[in-house]
Amino acid sequence: MPSIIVVGSGVAGMTAALEAVGSYDVTLLTKATLAQSNTRYAQGGVAVVIDNMKDPGAPKLGDTVESHVANTLVAGAGLSDKDTVGILCAEGPAAMDELIERGVKFDRHDGELSHGLEAAHDYPRILHAGGDATGAGIAYALIDRVRESDISVRTQTTVVDLLIEDDRCVGVMLLGGEELRADHVILATGGAGQLFPYSTNPAIATADGLGMALRAGVVAADLEFYQFHPTSLDAPGNFLVSEAVRGEGATLIDADGNRFMFDVHPDGELAPRDVVARGIAMQMAKQPGKPVRLDATALGAEFLAKRFPNIDAACRAQGFDWGEVPIPVTPAAHYYMGGIRTDEWGRTSLSGLYAVGEAACNGLHGANRLASNSLLEGAVYGTRVIEGLKDPQPVVAFDDEWPAPITVDLLDDPEADDVNRTDLQRLMWDAAGLARNGPDLEAAIAELKRCKAPTVNDAKSAEDANLLVVARAVVTSALARKESRGGHYRTDFPETDPAQARHSSVVSHA
Structure with a gap:
């Protein structure tokens, strides 16, 4: 029986492992516990056109796959690949049926699947579980199926x-x-939130798969595009305050209690995430020392506690009664649109290596991910990567939308000091956060060259080595894109340039 190693235990990794077991000898590796993944912490839900689901009680909302595709393409700011978007939206209902079969209990009302509205969606198409614990609901259901299966699981590895x-x-x-050793290796290692000091990601999100791939000379893509969630709780830990809260009617107010987002975008609080995040940052700059606040008081304490129990508990733990008083919020690193370059089957530029989920970049999210498409991506493409193994190609073939890669220098100066994670995070926030410019990016490249990867002798040193590699690739990519688009905003090139509506690619030189 052919063998597969899956690295990562989020929705993408566990879906791939479950799809493969029985036809392959499957080993699933995770550096923490099975439950420690970005999936576990996802709140908002899963975007899917539920009219097309098999549930006979599903309401008919007028929603269509075509509308979901259109919304995704708009959010992607001209860079989302139409084919991969079409696959995601068309195959999403079947993927949700499979999650339900595997035990995920999405919230229902009167027996029918509940559905919420989030920013940049034309229809209420967001399925959620446990109110604001959708990721946990998916993760724990899949963990149960993995433990019941013949998958060989190695945690703390x-x-x-x-x-x-x-x-x-x-x-x-x-x-x-x-x-x-295995016939196929699938990287499903999640995102890179620990590149930055403020992140909604757990501590394990250290870009491990991407770092290893770059060191191996595998092509990566769109690394300049990082999504900063507009509303994390402005308190230690940056607890995520889901987009769904604004979808239910919460508003953003300035220090004087006035709504300000309609001065930034006609959709106000429900504008695309990059727009809202920058709008908050600009407002914070106008009122230094005073936070922007999210006002959910009109929704009422009872509703908030029922609909968003985890956010409610997090607010109260920090001393905020958000049913009575607006809460302070701030942008934080949330999701990586870039990653290991793949095609629609998860194939990379290296034979035998595949990538899925947030670790991968197949062009789906473009320059800015549409809210609640990430869990769906893991479920859809976690299935497809196994289907693709039936007709493997030596290497992936990309079309003309993907230009030749630029080169990032990963050579270390042996006399340099070991990278310090805290210093790296601060450098990345200042130079490659919500706003970038050429001089700061060039200075960041020089500063990162004055660091070297540590000798890998424990888990943290391995993570730090990956963070350094990816940081160098991010700032190199951000410097090369001389425009503003989606999650990449250059103050020295503030306009979007139609001539640059192309993906970027990066390969290492080491």
Whole structure:
């Protein structure tokens, strides 16, 4: 029986493992517990056209796959790949049926699936579970199925590099030197929130798959595009305050209690995430020392506690009664549109290596992800990556939408100091956060060259080595794109340039 190693235990990784088991000898690796993933912390829900689902009681809302596609393309700011978007939206209902079969209990009202509205969606198409605990509902259901299966699971296991022989990935190297070999390796390692000091991601989101792929010479894409969620709680931990809160009617107000987002965009609080995040940042700059606040008081304490129990608990833990008083919010790093460059089957530029979920970039999200498309992506493409193994190609073939990659220098100065994660995060926030400019990016490249990857002797040093690699690639990509588009905003090039409506690609030189 052919073998597969899946690295990562979010919705993409566990879906791929469950789809493969029975036809493949599957090993699932995770550096923490099965539940520690970005999936576990996702709140808002899953965007899907529920009219097309098999549930005979599903309401007919007038929603269509075509509308979901259109909304995704608009949010992607001209860079979302139409084919991958079409796949996501058309195959989404079947993916949700499969999640329900695997035990995910989406919220229902009078027996019918509940559905919410979020920013930049034309219809209420967001399925949620446990109110604001959708990711947890998905994660724990899939964990139960994984534990019941013949999948070999290894937790607390850190992968430090890819094994490559004859231009093919043949396995992974573990911390301590152990080699695991397989016919196929699937990276589902999630995002890179720990590049920044303020992030809604858990501490494990250290860009491990992307870092390993870059070191191996695998092509990455769209690394300049990072999504900053507009509303994290302005308190230690930056707890995510879901987009769905604004979808239910909460408003953003300035220090004087006035709504300001309609001065920024005609959709106000429900504008695309990049617009809202920058709008908040600009307002914060106008009132230094005073926070922007999210006013959900009109929704009432009872409704908030029922609809958003986890956010309610987090607010109260920080001393905020958000049913009575507006809460302070601030943007924080949330989701990576860029990643390991793949096609619609998860194939990369290296034979034998595949990537899915937030670790991958197939052009789906473009320059700015549409809210609640991420969990759907993991479910849809976690299935497709296994389907693609039935007719594997030596390497992925990309069309003309993907230009030749630029090169990022990963060579370390042996005399340099080991990278310090806190310093790296501050540098990335200042130079490659919500607003960028050429001089700051050039200075960041120079500063990152004055650091070297630490000797990998524990999990943290392995993570720091990956963060340094990815940070260099991010600032190189951001410097190369001389325009503003989606999650990439340049103060020295504030306009969107139609001539640059192309994906970017990066490959390492080491």
